Structure formats: C-alpha cells, structure tokens
Amino acid sequence: xxxxxxxxxxxxxxxxxxxxxxxxxxxxxxxxxxxxxxxxxxxxxxxxxxxxxxxxxxxxxxxxxxxxxxxxxxxxxxxxxxxxxxxxxxxxxxxxxxxxxxxxxxxxxxxxxxxxxxxxxxxxxxxxxxxxxxxxxxxxxxxxxxxxxxxxxxxxxxxxxxxxxxxxxxxxxxxxxxxxxxxxxxxxxxxxxxxxxxxxxxx
Amino acid sequence: xxxxxxxxxxxxxxxxxxxxxxxxxxxxxxxxxxxxxxxxxxxxxxxxxxxxxxxxxxxxxxxxxxxxxxxxxxxxxxxxxxxxxxxxxxxxxxxxxxxxxxxxxxxxxxxxxxxxxxxxxxxxxxxxxxxxxxxxxxxxxxxxxxxxxxxxxxxxxxxxxxxxxxxxxxxxxxxxxxxxxxxxxxxxxxxxxxxxxxxxxxxxxxxxxxxxxxxxxxxxxxxxxxxxxxxxxxxxxxxxxxxxxxxxxxxxxxxxxxxxxxxxxxxxxxxxxxxxxxxxxxxxxxxxxxxxxxxxxxxxxxxxxxxxxxxxxxxxxxxxxxxxxxxxxxxxxxxxxxxxxxxxxxxxxxxxxxxxxxxxxxxxxxxxxxxxxxxxxxxxxxxxxxxxxxxxxxxxxxxxxxxxxxxxxxxxxxxxxxxxxxxxxxxxxxxxxxxxxxxxxxxxxxxxxxxxxxxxxxxxxxxxxxxxxxxxxxxxxxx
Numbered sequence: 001x002x003x004x005x006x007x008x009x010x011x012x013x014x015x016x017x018x019x020x021x022x023x024x025x026x027x028x029x030x031x032x033x034x035x036x037x038x039x040x041x042x043x044x045x046x047x048x049x050x051x052x053x054x055x056x057x058x059x060x061x062x063x064x065x066x067x068x069x070x071x072x073x074x075x076x077x078x079x080x081x082x083x084x085x086x087x088x089x090x091x092x093x094x095x096x097x098x099x100x101x102x103x104x105x106x107x108x109x110x111x112x113x114x115x116x117x118x119x120x121x122x123x124x125x126x127x128x129x130x131x132x133x134x135x136x137x138x139x140x141x142x143x144x145x146x147x148x149x150x151x152x153x154x155x156x157x158x159x160x161x162x163x164x165x166x167x168x169x170x171x172x173x174x175x176x177x178x179x180x181x182x183x184x185x186x187x188x189x190x191x192x193x194x195x196x197x198x199x200x201x202x203x
Numbered sequence: 204x205x206x207x208x209x210x211x212x213x214x215x216x217x218x219x220x221x222x223x224x225x226x227x228x229x230x231x232x233x234x235x236x237x238x239x240x241x242x243x244x245x246x247x248x249x250x251x252x253x254x255x256x257x258x259x260x261x262x263x264x265x266x267x268x269x270x271x272x273x274x275x276x277x278x279x280x281x282x283x284x285x286x287x288x289x290x291x292x293x294x295x296x297x298x299x300x301x302x303x304x305x306x307x308x309x310x311x312x313x314x315x316x317x318x319x320x321x322x323x324x325x326x327x328x329x330x331x332x333x334x335x336x337x338x339x340x341x342x343x344x345x346x347x348x349x350x351x352x353x354x355x356x357x358x359x360x361x362x363x364x365x366x367x368x369x370x371x372x373x374x375x376x377x378x379x380x381x382x383x384x385x386x387x388x389x390x391x392x393x394x395x396x397x398x399x400x401x402x403x404x405x406x407x408x409x410x411x412x413x414x415x416x417x418x419x420x421x422x423x424x425x426x427x428x429x430x431x432x433x434x435x436x437x438x439x440x441x442x443x444x445x446x447x448x449x450x451x452x453x454x455x456x457x458x459x460x461x462x463x464x465x466x467x468x469x470x471x472x473x474x475x476x477x478x479x480x481x482x483x484x485x486x487x488x489x490x491x492x493x494x495x496x497x498x499x500x501x502x503x504x505x506x507x508x509x510x511x512x513x514x515x516x517x518x519x520x521x522x523x524x525x526x527x528x529x530x531x532x533x534x535x536x537x538x539x540x541x542x543x544x545x546x547x548x549x550x551x552x553x554x555x556x557x558x559x560x561x562x563x564x565x566x567x568x569x570x571x572x573x574x575x576x577x578x579x580x581x582x583x584x585x586x587x588x589x590x591x592x593x594x595x596x597x598x599x600x601x602x603x604x605x606x607x608x609x610x611x612x613x614x615x616x617x618x619x620x621x622x623x624x625x626x627x628x629x630x631x632x633x634x635x636x637x638x639x640x641x642x643x644x645x646x647x648x649x650x651x652x653x654x655x656x657x658x659x660x661x662x663x664x665x666x667x668x669x670x671x672x673x674x675x676x677x678x679x680x681x682x
Contacts, residue, residue, distance in 0.1 A: 035280050046287025053294055060302060072677050101680035102390065199676035 044184075051183045055148060055190045059179040062125060062146045063194050066175050069094060069113050069127075070196040072103075076161075076170045080112050081130060086162040088152045089116035090173070095200060096136035104135065106200055111138050117152050118144070125149040125177075150189065151178040171201045301385070304376045307353055308387035309678070311345065311374025315356040316391050318342075319370040323393070323671050325492040328363050338363050367674065368393045388679035393671040399495060401638070401662055402617050405439040405461065405653030408642035409496045409621065411450045412443050414457040414481075415647040421460035422653040423634070425590050430634060430652050437461055437484055439653045443474070444493050450474045453481035454647075461485045461653070467493045496621045496638070497664035499597045502526075502547050502571060510550075513538065513558075521546070529574070532558035532582075543567040549601075550574035554582035554610070561585045562594055569595045572602045572620065580628075583612040591615045591635030591654040595662070598623050606639070617657055 016024075073092045078084065080091040096109035111131045118124040125146040131138040153176040154161040164170060173196055180189040318340075322328050331338040342356040354376035361369040373388040405420045406412060414420075422438035423430040442464035443450045451463060455478050462485035465474030471487045508525040513536035522542040529550040532538060537559040540546075543566055552572060554560060556579050562568050564587040586594045598606070598620030606625045608618075614629075618637045625639040630648040636657050645651065 035276075038280055039283060042284040042287055045284075046291060049287065049291030050294075053291065053298065056295075057298060060298070068678055095675060095677075103392070103675045103677055106392075106675040199673070 051181050051188045055179045055181050055188050058146055058148055059177055059190045059192045063177055063192055067194050067196045070173055071199050073198040074200045076167050078167050083114045087154055087160045090154050096132045099137050109135055111136050123149055125152055148179045148181050150180040172197050304378055304385045308374040308376045308385050311354050311356050312372045312387050312389040315358040315372025316370050316389050319358050319360050335364050337361055390677050390679040391673050392675045394674035395671055398666045398670050400658045402636040402657035404442045405636055405651050406642055407442045407638045409444050410641045411445050412642040414453045414645045416454040417456045417647050418645045418649040419458045420651045422655055424655040426656045438655050448473050449476050453477045455479040457481045459483050463487050464490045497666035499599050500663055500665055501599050502545055505547055540566055540568050545569045547571040553577035555579050558582045564588050567593045571597050573599045575604055576606045578609045580609045580611050582610050584614055586615040589615050591617050592660050
C-alpha cells in the first residue's frame, strides 16, 4: 500500500505553468525556424546546382556540335553567301554526305556550315547549313543550338579569326564558349574552350 | 541459517540476473512472497524490494523515447538536405563520366585507325582475319599504363590492297557497368602518295653515329620562334639503322634531350653505348621499322652557269636558279642569294677563309651537292631568315666523299647527304637536322638543336615506299 501511494504521489498530474509553456513555444519556434532555414538553404543549393549543371550541359553539347563539324571541315572560308568569318562567326566548308551519312567525294562535293551569334538575339547561337542540293543528304536549315550563349569566340593558333588574312593556312581552330543563366538575381556562367584540327584539310 | 543464506543467494541472483523488466519484477514479487513466509527476514526484505522497485520505476521514467523522436526529425531534415545534393552530384557525375567515356571511345577509335595505317605502311596485314577484300582485327581489353582496362577496339580495313583503302575503327568503352557500352566509330579513307618524313631526327647516321664528349642535342620548334626560353624541347632524337655493337657511341658528358634509336629489331643496349656520364633524357630503343634513306633526285633543266671562282673581296649576287660545275669562294669573297633558288653544284663547292654565303631574309634556297664540299672554320653560311626549312643542303648519290662541317658560326638549315660520311667539327649552334651515311664525329661541345617543324618538310626523293596518308576523315554516324 505504502509503495503504491509513493508512486501515485510522484506522478500526480500538475499541468504546465505559463513560463513553461512560453519556454516550450520559444524552443519549438526556434527549432521550426532552424529547420525551415535549413530547408530553404537546401532548396536554394539544389536550384543553384541544377542551374550550374544546365549551363554546363548546354555548353558541352554545343561544343560537341561545333568540334564535330570542325573535325570534318575541309577549310575555313573567309565568307559564304551573306556570312563573313569573324571572331564570332565561322564559315566552314565540309564534305557532302550520302544517305548513309558517309562522305561522298572530298575533292568535289561540299556543303557549308555557318556558326554565328544571332544579330537580333545575341544570346542565341545558330547553326546554318547550306547543303549541296540534290547531292548531299544534309538539308538547308537554320537552327538555334544555344539560347544561353554569352560569348562565342573563335581563334586560330591564338590569333583572333577577324585578324586572319589567309584562311588557306588555317588548319586549327580554337573555340571559346561562355554560357550563362540568371536565377534569382545570380548569374551562373560556364566557360569551355576546345581546340580542333581540321582533319580533312588538304596540305 | 540455511534458509537465510539460500534467500541471500536467490536475492543476489535476482538482482544480478539478466532478463526483461517484467521477469525481474516477477522475481521481486516472488522474493516478497518468500519474505512474508519468513518473519525473521521480513523487515530487511521489504526494504530491499522497495529499493529494487524504485530502481525499476526510475528506469521506466527515463524511457520516454524523446531522443528517438528528435533523432528522427534531425535525420529527416538532413535527408531533405542531402537529396538535392546527391541528385546534383549524381547528375554532374553522370555528365562528366559520359563525356569522359565518349572521349575515351573516340581515342580508342583513333588509335585503331593509326594502327591500321601503320600496318598498311610498314607491317603485314596477312595475319589479320579475313581476306584481301576485308581485313579485321579486334584488340580486346586494351589497358592503360596503370593496368586499368579502357575498352576494346574493332578495326576493319576494306580493300587493303586497293588505291583507296577504307579504315573503320570502333572504340568501345563500358559506361557504368559492363552492359551499357559507349561506342564511337571513325571512318578514314586513305590515299597513297605521301612519304615518311625525312628529317625525323636531330642527327641520323644510316650506319653509325659518334657523339663526342660534352656535345648536346636537343630541340625547338621554329614555328614558335627562335630557340631559347620556353622554346627548348626534348625531341632532339638521334638514330641509326645500324644494328651491331656500338653503332651509336656517346662519349663522356654527351647529352641527348630526346630518344636514341638503334636499328630495327636490334638490341638497343648493345648498339647504343653511353660512356661516363653520357646522358639520354628520353628513351633508348630500337626503331619500329628501318628508316628509309632514299636517294635524292637531281634537278633537271636548270640553266647552266659553269665554273664560278670568287677571289679576294669578290661579291656575287644570285637571284636565279642554275647548275654550276663548281662554286669556289676564297679570301673574304661573299655570295648573296636574294630569291627562292635551286642551285645544283655538280663539282666542288668550297667556302674557304673568311668567306660568306648569305641567304637573304625570306628566300628559300635548295643547294644540291654532287661533287665535294669544303668549308673552313672561319667561313659562314648566314641564313638570315633563321628558319632551317628555308635552307636545304641535299647530297645526290654522287656526293659520296667525306663532308667536313667546319664552320664555327651559327647555322640554320637541314642537311641530307645520304651517301656521305660527315665529320661534324663545328662547336657553334646548329639549328635544323643532319642526316648522313655515317656521322663520324659530332664534335666535342657541338650543339645540335633539332627543329621539330622539319617533320612536315616534304622533299621529293626516289623513295620506293608507297605510303598511305589520310584522304578523308569522319566520325561515322551511329546506326
């Protein structure tokens, strides 16, 4: 009996005082705030990360396109149609392809590919194809391959393409592409650079 | 007494015995019951059992599970934070990994193309599978130097004996596991007509090379400007086709900043001798295949100029090509070549005391030697362009005596005298390349700086090798 009484006394419900409640509410809010801020930081980190990945992926994809065309290039032309090769415009002569995607005749059948920043929307990088109609499997087209291009710079052996006088000597091109994206007032930028040798250039 | 001690024993067991709380409680109750039946120990037992119960109650009160709840909340918050981080990490990792694997596959495909071209030019394709319409070879599990497997290469050569063989090489790399594969195919159409680079070494002796003490051979690239500073390389290769003991003899302190090659299929350790402190900074190895030393084709149809002999302070300006029976310069005489010319000297070509042969800046000069070459130590050959590819000295088959290279002034040029033995006595800087039948002695303190740009220099020779070069290249679209 004595034992039971002792236990009842110990666990007798007494309720909370105002101070206790206030302390609990304060601690609770502090914890909720801390978690919330952690969550927000985490979410921001995620968004930043995915923005950076997007920018990097765009850059890599575009550079892959450009370097693949450049590798197959026969020569860089000073101009073609209305396009003129400069530090941000590239006119490339490439061999025409048959229906299997194979080179037809490197000495006589050519297509032309132009890479340039759109004059109206300078963040858009365009790939324009002028195909050898009726021969090549390529089709005339103009396609925007990057919408976040901040800068597209071309040089050969360290010399800006706009300063090159004799394009017949150009056998290597360096491309520097900067892609950028704005997110919540922050700019994410990636700069990639590649050097490509024109593999089909005749000596 | 006995009873009391048995109680003590059980109490001790109960107190110490492991088990669940309920078991322990039951045991305590048993103890209490026993207490009631043994009045002598009642008081003491009730105190003990009360103490024990109070202990159990205490432990009951502590187990509120609060730590678990807090732990779970913290863990879920951390998980919430970790998920985007892991997601981003994995997507970046995937991106990088894919790009790396694609590059590896492209490199493997390129390596396959190189292998096929080498096999067509120097090797024997009959050991490959297939027949003369299609030869194939697979290189499985190619390993990097560290032993890591990179991937496989499949090489196909369509019509290897035709005028334009087609090489298709596919590099395959396992992506994340062995089931996901990344393949890249390179397709190359070949054409014949090229020839192996003639000036592939800084110094090459068909039969032997003797390098005296303290001589230095290194390299630079004239396309990057003059020798010096960052434009000093370690491609100053030395080689011979000789295969017997000591064909290349490097004396004390001689230094080669490049590879030293012994003849094909020879033992480089026996062919190449390095004496006290002689150093090879590259590799010592046998040539993959014998270096062809083709004859020079003598030029036809040059205007005949006859004998020219210049004496004291005479000055001659040459601006047109011509064939000379001899060209002798003596006592301060000077010849200036002002334009792109080809000179063919069928007899003696001598540059004696204090004479000068000057090549104006920008002029490309080729001098064919058909007789003899004599040079005093104080004569000069001044190639003002300071570009070795702009001055070629080529020996025809009749130029087969000893060529004494004595000039102690700097020289920029390429010397190819395949039937002549050269005594290289100069210890001034020699920029370019020198190829001879025997390089008898590269003098003490000589400094030969091989110009790497000369590998691209093409000279028409009587080369018999039918050499395939790339006509067209493309990354084959995936099917």
